[in-house]
Amino acid sequence: MRDDVQIEVTALDSLRGVDPGAWDACACPEAADGGAPFDPFTTYRFLSALEESGSVGPGSGWQPRYLLVRAGDEVIAVAPLYAKGHSQGEYIFDHNWAHAYERAGGQYYPKLQVAVPFTPATGRRFLTKPGWEAIGRSALVQAAVQIAAENQLSSVHITFCTDEEAAAGAEMGLLHRVSQQFHWTNPGYADFDGFLAGLSSRKRKNIRKERETAQSFGGEIVSLSGDQLQPEHWDAFWEFYQDTGARKWGQPYLSRAFFDIAQETLRDDMLLVLAMRDGLPVAGALNFIGRDVLYGRYWGCVEHHACLHFELCYYQAIEAAITRGLSRVEAGAQGQHKLARGYMPVTTHSLHWVADEGFRRAIEAYLDAERAAVDEEIEVLTAYGPFKTAHVEEQE
Structure with a gap:
């Protein structure tokens, strides 16, 4: 921990005031050599295209609240955070949660979403500069939860995060959800x-x-x-x-x-x-x-x-x-028809914070059962994949 550095987090409703280089130094430091980012979806150019085109913003149900973490004058972490007025364009479905919450007398929307809008592709969601991973990630999670709590929002959702982020988030007390997609591997x-x-x-x-x-x-x-x-x-x-x-x-x-x-x-x-x-x-x-x-x-x-x-x-x-x-093709959400075409089932991850303690416990129990069901389904689907087994190979 760098005790001599003051950490400050701000939430912005537009990327226009953010330096593209500072954002991308956190979002895709691997591209500093001029190569491609691991994925383009959290780059300044992609998120800015969504904003400048009106695909997100007023009237879309995706209101930007981009998070920037500074250590002194240096931006060390960022996150694509949005206030959501619905659950469309997320692909990690929580409609049943919303219905249950509202039947119990609560107001589920607006909620906060750390995500790439309309994009069910796994990638980093807590975007940190190299060397600032632990501090930056912790600051981003705490800021998102604090914004939700101070504004009496129902929940925070971090969708299609990496395996590493899912494990770290669970250690921080966030609820861990497992879903499934079909990917082709080379x-x-x-x-x-x-x-x-x-x-x-x-x-x-x-x-x-x-x-x-x-x-x-x-x-x-x-x-x-x-x-x-x-x-x-x-x-x-x-x-x-x-x-x-x-x-x-x-x-x-x-x-x-x-x-x-x-x-x-x-x-x-x-x-x-x-x-x-x-x-x-x-x-x-x-x-x-x-x-x-x-x-x-x-x-x-x-x-x-x-x-x-x-x-x-x-x-x-x-x-x-x-x-x-x-090495891989990610073909988007859902679709068991992809299996026969060489796209095999894999797990995807999301993290969730829920303000109401009783509702949180109910969701936690649901997610435990859901994880077991997803694991079982992946095992069954894998057995039905199109690739040769040893027995089939002998027959051929």
């Missing part, structure tokens, strides 16, 4: 056929058939990143995204302006896969690129073609990860 495949070689014969044939069906849609599939991306690509993708957003959430989470800003500040962080027919995009999948992970985020189409969703979202992502030497 042990070092030379190409897509190398991945297929590890599957059982039936699953391998199914994937080849799906790819053949998808690629016979009557056009070509292109992958674009960096300077290959042009404004007109976002015109097309916005139409896809609107259709998907309207069907899934009632309205899109991201505004049209987000994609214009992303073209200027995030295009090197993105991989857009488009199905083109007669020179026009008819479907697309948007991925974000991390240092070692490809993050599948959004999909949409204006024409339905059999298996094209699987091709653009899952198989093209696998090929991109192999080509780029990435």
